[in-house]
Amino acid sequence: MKLRTRLLIFSSIFLLVLPWFGFHFTARIEQSLLEGQEEAQSMVASAIATVLNGYTGLFDIAENALYVYPVKTLIDIDGYDEDWQALLPRMRVYRDEKDRPVFSLLLGDDPDYLYAYLKISDSHIVYRNPRYVPLDASDHVRLEYLDKNTQRHRLVILAEAQGRASVYEVTKDWRYWKSGNNISAVYAWWRETADGYDLELRLPRDWVEPNRRLSLSVVNVFGENERYVDTIVSTHSNAIDGLNPLMFQSAEISSVIKNLSESDSRICVVDRYRRVRAVIGGQKVQIPLCNNIDRVSEKLVNRALQGQTQVSRLQREGETLIVAAHPVSNEGKIIGAVMVSKNSRQILAMQRDTLMEIALASLGLFVLVFASLLFFSSWLAYRINRLQKEATGLIDASGRFVREVEFSDSHRKDEIGELARSFSRLLDRLNSYTRFLETVPRMLRHEILNPVNTISMSLQSMPGESAPKPLQTAGAAVTQLQLIVSKLTEAASIDEALSQDAMEVIDIAALLAEYVENSQLKHPQANLCYSGRTKGVYIRANDIRMVQLLDKIKDNALDFSRPGSPICFAIDVNHGGYVRITIKNEGETIVEEQLSLLFQGMMSQRTEKTGQPHLGIGLYVAHRISRFHQGKLTIANREDGSGVVVILELPLAERAAAEKTTSERTE
Amino acid sequence: MNKTIAIVEDDADQRRYYAAALREAGYTVEEYEDRQQALNAFDGQLPDLAILDIALKSEVGGGFEICRYLQQREPKLPVLILTSRGDELDRIYGMQLGAWDYQTKPVSLDFLKVRIESLLRIGEINSDNGSSTGQVQCFGDLCLNTRTMQCFWQETEINLTPTEFSILLALAASDEVVTLDALISATRQGVVEENTISTHILHIRKKFRAIDAGFNCIKTRYGLGYQWCC
Numbered sequence: 010m011k012l013r014t015r016l017l018i019f020s021s022i023f024l025l026v027l028p029w030f031g032f033h034f035t036a037r038i039e040q041s042l043l044e045g046q047e048e049a050q051s052m053v054a055s056a057i058a059t060v061l062n063g064y065t066g067l068f069d070i071a072e073n074a075l076y077v078y079p080v081k082t083l084i085d086i087d088g089y090d091e092d093w094q095a096l097l098p099r100m101r102v103y104r105d106e107k108d109r110p111v112f113s114l115l116l117g118d119d120p121d122y123l124y125a126y127l128k129i130s131d132s133h134i135v136y137r138n139p140r141y142v143p144l145d146a147s148d149h150v151r152l153e154y155l156d157k158n159t160q161r162h163r164l165v166i167l168a169e170a171q172g173r174a175s176v177y178e179v180t181k182d183w184r185y186w187k188s189g190n191n192i193s194a195v196y197a198w199w200r201e202t203a204d205g206y207d208l209e210l211r212l213p214r215d216w217v218e219p220n221r222r223l224s225l226s227v228v229n230v231f232g233e234n235e236r237y238v239d240t241i242v243s244t245h246s247n248a249i250d251g252l253n254p255l256m257f258q259s260a261e262i263s264s265v266i267k268n269l270s271e272s273d274s275r276i277c278v279v280d281r282y283r284r285v286r287a288v289i290g291g292q293k294v295q296i297p298l299c300n301n302i303d304r305v306s307e308k309l310v311n312r313a314l315q316g317q318t319q320v321s322r323l324q325r326e327g328e329t330l331i332v333a334a335h336p337v338s339n340e341g342k343i344i345g346a347v348m349v350s351k352n353s354r355q356i357l358a359m360q361r362d363t364l365m366e367i368a369l370a371s372l373g374l375f376v377l378v379f380a381s382l383l384f385f386s387s388w389l390a391y392r393i394n395r396l397q398k399e400a401t402g403l404i405d406a407s408g409r410f411v412r413e414v415e416f417s418d419s420h421r422k423d424e425i426g427e428l429a430r431s432f433s434r435l436l437d438r439l440n441s442y443t444r445f446l447e448t449v450p451r452m453l454r455h456e457i458l459n460p461v462n463t464i465s466m467s468l469q470s471m472p473g474e475s476a477p478k479p480l481q482t483a484g485a486a487v488t489q490l491q492l493i494v495s496k497l498t499e500a501a502s503i504d505e506a507l508s509q510d511a512m513e514v515i516d517i518a519a520l521l522a523e524y525v526e527n528s529q530l531k532h533p534q535a536n537l538c539y540s541g542r543t544k545g546v547y548i549r550a551n552d553i554r555m556v557q558l559l560d561k562i563k564d565n566a567l568d569f570s571r572p573g574s575p576i577c578f579a580i581d582v583n584h585g586g587y588v589r590i591t592i593k594n595e596g597e598t599i600v601e602e603q604l605s606l607l608f609q610g611m612m613s614q615r616t617e618k619t620g621q622p623h624l625g626i627g628l629y630v631a632h633r634i635s636r637f638h639q640g641k642l643t644i645a646n647r648e649d650g651s652g653v654v655v656i657l658e659l660p661l662a663e664r665a666a667a668e669k670t671t672s673e674r675t676e
Numbered sequence: 677m678n679k680t681i682a683i684v685e686d687d688a689d690q691r692r693y694y695a696a697a698l699r700e701a702g703y704t705v706e707e708y709e710d711r712q713q714a715l716n717a718f719d720g721q722l723p724d725l726a727i728l729d730i731a732l733k734s735e736v737g738g739g740f741e742i743c744r745y746l747q748q749r750e751p752k753l754p755v756l757i758l759t760s761r762g763d764e765l766d767r768i769y770g771m772q773l774g775a776w777d778y779q780t781k782p783v784s785l786d787f788l789k790v791r792i793e794s795l796l797r798i799g800e801i802n803s804d805n806g807s808s809t810g811q812v813q814c815f816g817d818l819c820l821n822t823r824t825m826q827c828f829w830q831e832t833e834i835n836l837t838p839t840e841f842s843i844l845l846a847l848a849a850s851d852e853v854v855t856l857d858a859l860i861s862a863t864r865q866g867v868v869e870e871n872t873i874s875t876h877i878l879h880i881r882k883k884f885r886a887i888d889a890g891f892n893c894i895k896t897r898y899g900l901g902y903q904w905c906c
Contacts, residue, residue, distance in 0.1 A: 531855070
């Protein structure tokens with residue numbers, strides 16, 4: 010895997026973890042926000058409770074008070090209970106002395122009217138008959154209240170049939186009307202039901218202000234002709250002249266805690282009978298608390314009324330509702346409870362926003378980091394590649410320095426720069442050592458040839474036409490010395506010389522065939538043979554060098570073969586992309602251990618003196634030439650032990666290049 | 677009139693031998709051991725021919741410097757570089773600077789005398805503005821003047837060094853394959869690396885192809901030598 014890919018994969022994995030952390034972080038934030046909210050609400054509840062502690066009077070309302078529910082819907086006076094649906098469970102049941110339920114009652118108010126809904130059980134309804142003058146001669150409902158002058162008013166509501174009921178103000182004895190006029194300001198509707206009748210009515214709200222005293226009584230009349238009042242069941246225990254206090258949601262409490270309320274939270278105050286005394290705030294949010302006190306809330310209320318401070322989180326329609334409940338007490342006695350509720354929509358919205366921001370920021374960061382990493386890793390990879398290319402370019406195929414050591418990155422201060430510098434130092438040292446090695450033979454030649462020249466010239470200056478024997482010997486020795494130096498120089502500078510040679514596509518088979526033929530002419534006493542193709546095998550090479558290589562191998566073969574034994578050259582192209590040239594001779598074999606050392610130079614196996622210097626340089630030069638041509642030169646003993654085989658393998662030229670050469674030849 | 681030959685060579689023994697041999701042949705010889713000495717003397721009077729060693733004492737390329745100086749002063753002055761540095765690069769560099777010939781040590785004194793004689797002769801002819809007299813041998817399109825060492829291919833003159841001329845002459849004069857050994861002796865040098873001949877052949881071919889792209893008269897006989905075959 011490439012450096013860049015690896016870096017990107019790793020970084021991506023870590024980058025992807027970021028949003029996950031963000032998510033967890035926001036969850037934690039949400040949790041702590043909710044907890045903070047709970048605490049805050051609990052404190053608000055506690056504060057309100059403390060404020061309300063002083064207002065004992067507001068809570069100190071008799072248990073027999075009639076609770077007036079604030080009605081939110083329009084009440085249609087039609088004797089049906091649809092408009093009261095939400096409040097029906099709160100109906101209060103009144104019983105006779107035998108504990109039989111006689112009627113149940115709901116009171117409601119809005120700013121204009123006071124409403125009442127009564128469900129009356131009556132197995133036999135006695136309607137009003139004009140024959141009977143007294144108003145208590147039929148089933149009826151009595152309504153009693155105090156007006157603003159603390160004047161007591163008595164109203165009788167009765168009917169001759171189902172439908173709109175008549176309302177009369179009556180005298181103290183409930184029997185006769187005061188004016189005889191139907192009081193139209195009170196609107197009432199009488200409707201028969203399976204077990205009696207329902208009565209729905211309304212009266213102006215301001216009639217009961219500010220005394221707020223009212224009572225309702227259901228009067229059951231018995232008999233058809235002889236009518237008499239059978240039972241009177243009243244909201245007040247003293248059915249004759251008791252009046253129940255009316256309990257509205259408290260305006261005083263509302264005014265006290267108004268300033269503590271917020272639009273997105275609702276404060277609800279209940280008394281110790283769990284009657285809602287005030288509901289403030291919450292206009293902006295839908296919080297069902299205190300509209301319709303549910304069980305959970307009721308449990309909360311109960312607990313608060315037992316003196317416990319409660320905070321709880323309710324899940325409602327996908328929203329989290331936080332409700333704090335706190336008891337209101339007076340002189341150690343619990344007189345009510347405050348509930349503060351707030352939905353967590355805001356918190357959740359905040360959390361959503363934060364999440365979104367984190368997601369966006371993560372994405373942005375991801376893209377940014379990804380791009381930077383991509384750029385950075387590409388840059389690094391580019392620099393490493395460049396360093397590699399530059400380093401490779403310094404040295405040619407045969408390992409010689411072709412250029413000055415210089416890297417583009419060597420002035421950089423980072424690790425790659427350091428690498429380039431140490432690379433540079435290393436190569437510089439290597440280069441100078443190589444140069445030193447290369448110069449040694451040249452210097453040596455220079456130093457040796459000068460004295461040799463002197464000797465040679467002094468010998469030449471010796472007088473006399475036919476030189477005496479010692480002089481001839483000295484002359485031969487000088488020539489020998491020159492040969493040695495010349496061969497050493499050749500070997501030392503072979504790589505440099507090779508690198509300057511022009512390469513072209515040549516027909517190695519033709520060259521070899523001609524070479525063998527000509528060598529036979531040159532060495533008439535030798536026995537050379539050739540097998541294989543005589544043309545059409547193309548390689549990329551320098552022909553002079555190929556001949557030089559063949560010369561070295563041939564000379565070696567001649568030296569080591571028995572006189573007159575065949576030296577066989579063969580060419581074979583069936584070796585992949587290589588041509589294989591083998592030269593076999595018959596004669597001495599080579600010690601196995603020395604086989605691999607033969608190409609190292611200065612290795613010679615010759616035992617006899619041939620008059621030629623034997624430095625073992627020939628095979629070294631041959632090896633360098635074959636290596637320069639990307640070839641492979643091996644030397645081995647023949648399997649039957651009859652001699653030595655030299656194998657030269659050279660890469661074939663590409664087909665296109667070979668064909669081009671062929672067509673040029675034929676032209 | 678005796679010709680003056682300047683020898684610049686830091687090795688006293690060698691210098692003495694060259695000088696003795698040349699004086700024996702009837703030349704006036706001036707000996708200098710380094711660049712400074714030689715240049716001081718050349719400021720006054722130029723010799724008729726200069727023999728230069730490349731490395732002079734501590735100056736690795738002192739001979740080249742002198743060669744450049746001489747060629748600037750007198751382009752027609754024959755310069756023979758005689759050195760133990762046999763590198764191809766040195767050889768090419770010397771020729772580019774205007775040296776007439778480049779011989780590697782050791783050199784035979786007899787050969788040196790012959791070579792100097794021909795260089796001086798060429799110099800004379802050149803200064804006579806090319807009134808080429810002498811023995812001209814023609815082989816087809818190739819004409820060689822052995823006295824002036826001039827070479828003509830299809831009547832165009834080709835500028836060859838004396839060594840190249842000797843090789844070409846040896847090749848052209850033979851109908852058969854000329855072996856490398858024969859060519860080496862034609863250059864009249866003692867020990868020559870085989871590749872030196874190949875390099876010379878390469879240069880000769882290049883010079884011919886510069887005026888005749890289709891030139892292909894020098895055939896390589898792999899393993900044996902070369903053949904003039906036209």
